Amino acid sequence: MVQPGLDPDPDLDLGLVLRERFGFAAFRPGQREAIETLLRERRLLCIQPTGHGKSLLYQLPAVVLPGMTVVISPLLALMRDQVGQLRERFGIEAASINSDQSEEENAAVVGAAEAGRLRILFVAPEKLDNLADFRFLLALPVSLLVIDEAHCISTWGHDFRPAYRRILDAVVHFGQRRPGLRVLALTATADARTEHDVATLLGVGEVPLVVHRQGMDRPNLSLALRPVCGLAHKLETLLAAVRPATEREEGCALLYCATRDQTEIVAGYLAANDLPVVAYHAGLEPTHKRRLQEGFTTGAVPMIAATNALGMGIDKPDIRLIVHVDVPGSITAYYQEVGRAGRDGEPATGLLLYDPADQEVQRYFIRSAQPSAEDFELVRRVIEDAPEPPGVMAIKSRTGMPPTRVSVVLAELVEQGFVDRVLVGRRQAYEATGKPGEPVLERYRRQLRVRSDELDAMLGYARGEPACLMQALRMALGDGEAGPCKRCDRCVPDGVIHPRSETPRIRAEAWLESRRLPVAGMRAPRMADGFALLDGPMRSPLFADFMRGRAAGRMPPPRLLELAEQVLQEIEREHEITAVVTMPSRSWDRRGEVGDLLAARLGVPHLPALRYGRVPEARQGQLHNNDQRRDNVRGCIVADARGLPEGGTLLLVDDYVGSRATLKEAVTVLRKQAGWEGEVVPLMLARVRWKQGSSGMI
Structure with a gap:
């Protein structure tokens, strides 16, 4: 069916477009047939092996169709790669909206899209779950909607993602606004069961979905x-x-x-x-x-x-x-x-x-993403009992559930009508609808089996x-x-x-025992890359000795102090250390002596620049997720600027680092309260991994 304003020129020569716009002499097997089917039938599920040029199946139509092409993809690295290639290699205006970009960068992309300066816009599926972003996308003149990694919308798929279920809403709403909308679903990993599920979900209304499947051999x-x-x-x-x-x-x-x-x-x-x-x-x-x-x-x-x-x-x-x-x-x-x-x-x-x-x-990955009936009840209770609609971070903090599981539960409660997404100012939040009964969880029992x-x-x-x-x-x-x-x-x-x-x-074996672990720096608050000396999850004898001694009030083992000495030499090659500052602690009795020892080695003062103004309500290891750990230390640390050097680098020392919430709070108050403008380099005696959804170390 011809749709005025949404169809390409009827005399279009696809081969000519391929040569002139993309510089390819010929289509790969199956590409021309897939593109012709998409342009003619309007809805296509294409299952091709990796490396067979699936990207061209939307890049070429994006050039010949009026309006804009929106590509929904979970892969941030692919977005960056595709945007760069489209702009630099093919001269096609493309951009992405994603969590790796700053608010200013995303706002610039929104402006370019609204002004009609983009041909292809990449978005993460999670953006469809945001009301403001969804409304922005609906207002665009979209002629082609592309669902990359389409197996993710199927609960039979190996990588089902609840946020991808919002794509089904997007297909319906975009289709209502643009009756001639074309929909292209792409995947390399759909077995017969997943193929049937995706085709059923996307082939709704009067426009059936056509399936193109190619052999999966990779002969090279x-x-x-x-x-x-x-x-x-x-x-x-x-x-x-x-x-x-x-x-x-x-x-x-x-x-x-x-x-x-x-x-x-x-x-x-x-x-x-x-x-x-x-x-x-x-x-x-x-x-x-x-x-x-x-x-x-x-x-x-x-x-x-x-x-x-x-x-x-x-x-x-x-x-x-x-x-x-x-x-x-x-x-x-x-x-x-x-x-x-x-x-x-x-x-x-x-x-x-x-x-x-x-x-x-x-x-563990399977278990951590698998919600239980109790998880659904807990999230519903937190939303219902909140004095105002809570946002996702508040829900994570109040439930203590693993972040991935909270996202799964919220998406399911919204889809089944027990919870609505609302905007409170510019903040997205969730409120109960009052729907009676319990959510149907057969999807997740089936997914666990799959x-x-x-x-x-x-x-x-x-x-x-x-x-x-x-x-x-x-x-x-x-x-x-x-x-x-x-x-x-x-x-x-x-x-x-x-x-x-x-x-x-x-x-x-020797390297694992003595290796230095990176402690990644931060942009806000500004902190340089640093080091941790022991890897908690490895449970080395030296780590066990350190933790037992710490609990008993002993100094760190001599071997650990030797490792600290070696790392200090490396840090000194990159930074001019002008003072040592130790993190406040409720349980590490020897922090002052360790700080004195390191400061003496460096020939700089050990300053009492950080202390607890209010002791956190719980120890970080007792909490259940990193949102709780962030809230636990927020506002607890006080910085004292007295004695701070005029410049150089502060060496920030602690016994161990886990979520980095305490570390981030400490650097924040050094910047804001003490006015420190120099570098901050962390040196942690150990790095641990906290469990998500329960207390304790991994």
Whole structure:
């Protein structure tokens, strides 16, 4: 059906547009057919393997359709990558609105969109849950709505996200305003069950959804497995696998890690063995993340250890090696991640290191995102009992639930009509609707079964049960034409990758015992990067000795003080330390003596610049999430400017750091109350990880 103002020129030559606007001589298999179907039928679900050019399926229509194209994507790294490529390579005005940008940057994008200066706008699905953002998007002249990672809207999908359910509302509302709206759903990981669910959800009304599915083989990608036992063995196996690739200087390597801590461990150990590698994860400052991504994209950084915060958003064609340092949560997730390798069509390798203990991390992820009936009742009670509609941060603080679970519960309560989103001034909040009854939770019981079954299938793959690795991936994704690939290390034993047998310059066990941990700096309040000396989750003998001695009122072990001495030398090379300040504490009896010792070593004063004006109501480890920890210390610390030096750098010392809430509060009052304008460098004797949803350390 022709829609005036929403359809391209009927005499449009897609091949000409491809050549002139994008510089490609020909379409890849399936691209032309998919674009023609989208333009003709208006709703399309396209299931293609990674590396087959799904981005062109909306980039080209965005050029030929009037109005604007809105791309909903959960991948911030992909947004940055795509925006840069569209602007610089193809001359297409594109921008994104996301949490990694400042309010000023997002406001500038909003202004450009409202003024009609953008062809493509990328937004995170969470923006659809914000009433102000949703109203802004609805007012735009949108002719094409793109749902990237579309499997996320299906509760059968391996990566279901409640915020993606708002997309269904967006499709309805955009369609009502623009009857000729086109909808394109893209994914590389939808089995038959997920495909049917997505098609049913999006194919509503008079416009059915057409499905295009291609075979999932990646003929240039060779897969391999390596069993390992323990972190030290894993690190040394990884080193042996990646060193030859770096010596050949052929393309880049991406090392997937399950947690932020693991990215730092992997990057730290490889760097200690003279390999050029950096760590990337969502906890880094946005500007630092952008620099790292740009360095990897341009090749200046040849190897990066990353969580999927980066890995799923990188469109880099010459990644020659992808290593999964930890087992992922499902075969479909693994296929999508390893598929970032060899997107240029040249030979590439995907290696999975498997330690049976790795599964506990994935089972924790499954449990932490799984809400119970009690969670729903608690969130409803907090909203109903609040004197005014609470925002999400207040709900997190009052419930003590893990942040991810709070988001899941709120999204579900809104969808089922028990809670409404409201604006209180410029703040989004939640209020009870008064709807009687209890929410239906079958979706989450089913999702728990799905995720548990998919993890079990992934573990079977990791143990080497399939006769062919690529065939197993393809069959899991519903590719009925899958046969033996004849190139994985099950089809060709020892023919894929040969980790070099060597003795590392630095043995992993010794390095893990003595490594220095980064304490990331902050932009607001301004704090430089610093260090922690011991890693709590590793539970090393030295950490245990320190914590026992701390509880008994003893000084830190001599070995720990030696490590502090070594780190001070490194800090002095970068900063002129002019004073030592120790954090206030309710339980560390030896803080003053440790501060005196470090100050004497540096030849600077130890100043009583921080104290508790009001003792926090609870110890940080007793609380259940970081929102509670932030509120627990807010307004408790007082800064004293007397004796502070005229300039230089303050060394801020504490026994251990967890959520960084106390550290952030301390630096804030040093800046605001004491007027300190110089640098602040943190030195923590240990770093711990607090549990989320319960008290205590991990």
